[in-house]
Amino acid sequence: MTDGTGGVGAPLGCGGGEPEVSDSLKTFGEVVKAFRKRARLTQEEFAPRVRYSAPTVASIEQGRRFPTPEFVERAEEVLDAFGALRGAARHLSRQPGLASWFRQWARLEAEAVSLHTYECRLIPGLLQTEAYARTLFVNQLPPLGDDQIEAQWVARADRQRLLRERPNTAFSFILEEHLFLRRTGGVEVTRALIDHVLELAELRNVEVQVMPVVRQAHAGLDGPMQLLETPGNRWVAYNEGQRGGLFVSDAKEISVLQMRYARMRSQALTLEDSVSLLQRMRGEL
Numbered sequence: 001m002t003d004g005t006g007g008v009g010a011p012l013g014c015g016g017g018e019p020e021v022s023d024s025l026k027t028f029g030e031v032v033k034a035f036r037k038r039a040r041l042t043q044e045e046f047a048p049r050v051r052y053s054a055p056t057v058a059s060i061e062q063g064r065r066f067p068t069p070e071f072v073e074r075a076e077e078v079l080d081a082f083g084a085l086r087g088a089a090r091h092l093s094r095q096p097g098l099a100s101w102f103r104q105w106a107r108l109e110a111e112a113v114s115l116h117t118y119e120c121r122l123i124p125g126l127l128q129t130e131a132y133a134r135t136l137f138v139n140q141l142p143p144l145g146d147d148q149i150e151a152q153w154v155a156r157a158d159r160q161r162l163l164r165e166r167p168n169t170a171f172s173f174i175l176e177e178h179l180f181l182r183r184t185g186g187v188e189v190t191r192a193l194i195d196h197v198l199e200l201a202e203l204r205n206v207e208v209q210v211m212p213v214v215r216q217a218h219a220g221l222d223g224p225m226q227l228l229e230t231p232g233n234r235w236v237a238y239n240e241g242q243r244g245g246l247f248v249s250d251a252k253e254i255s256v257l258q259m260r261y262a263r264m265r266s267q268a269l270t271l272e273d274s275v276s277l278l279q280r281m282r283g284e285l
Contacts, residue, residue, distance in 0.1 A: 026063030
């Protein structure tokens with residue numbers, strides 16, 4: 001994985017969208033297993049005591065599933081773990097729900113001063129509802145297992161907290177109108193999605209603009225893009241494709257992308273008109 005010093009064209013890798021197991025999750029799983037065996041409990045005996053299924057316990061012990069706070073507390077109490085499980089849980093990384101080639105960008109995203117996103121293929125992860133996201137996961141090819149789907153949703157939901165927990169970060173989204181017209185997941189999923197996007201658009205640090213289907217000039221025809229400003233006021237970009245992502249740090253390339261994004265902002269509907277269009281679309285569902 002590049003650290004950005006490779007400039008434009010430096011690939012983040014092509015590992016596909018499958019999440020990987022992190023060392024912190026594997027370590028937590030081993031700690032749970034050790035205390036469970038110390039208590040002389042099988043997974044089948046332990047599972048009902050923490051009110052989870054045996055397969056879920058197995059996934060957590062194998063480091064393939066992120067434990068919920070409820071699991072940690074119940075396991076701590078059942079296994080009399082001396083606070084060890086609570087301590088280990090504080091150091092868990094949610095990275096396993098992210099594709100390997102996306103992790104560097106996710107780290108930058110968590111500290112960004114501003115983040116600009118243009119998307120023409122699907123609603124960006126930061127704006128997705130759980131039902132919409134799970135529709136995407138379920139239909140992914142090659143198919144994902146239940147644990148992988150759960151890990152991806154947990155990671156995505158964790159990222160979405162940035163919109164509310166970083167009120168001083170400016171988030172700008174330009175979304176193609178046809179993303180809502182496609183009705184991914186069905187009418188109810190789309191209606192809830194529009195409601196969710198409208199709710200987020202009310203936040204002072206979030207701007208949502210819709211690019212209408214009919215537009216004679218469009219500066220974003222080369223595809224989706226994300227532009228990010230770091231705390232040091234350095235700009236980087238990320239472009240995602242079918243099987244990997246492209247991290248861009250070259251100043252000249254960043255300038256081109258910024259120019260295109262600025263033009264798209266003028267070509268898309270205003271903030272007020274975008275909200276009106278989404279409200280009208282919802283009423284027509």
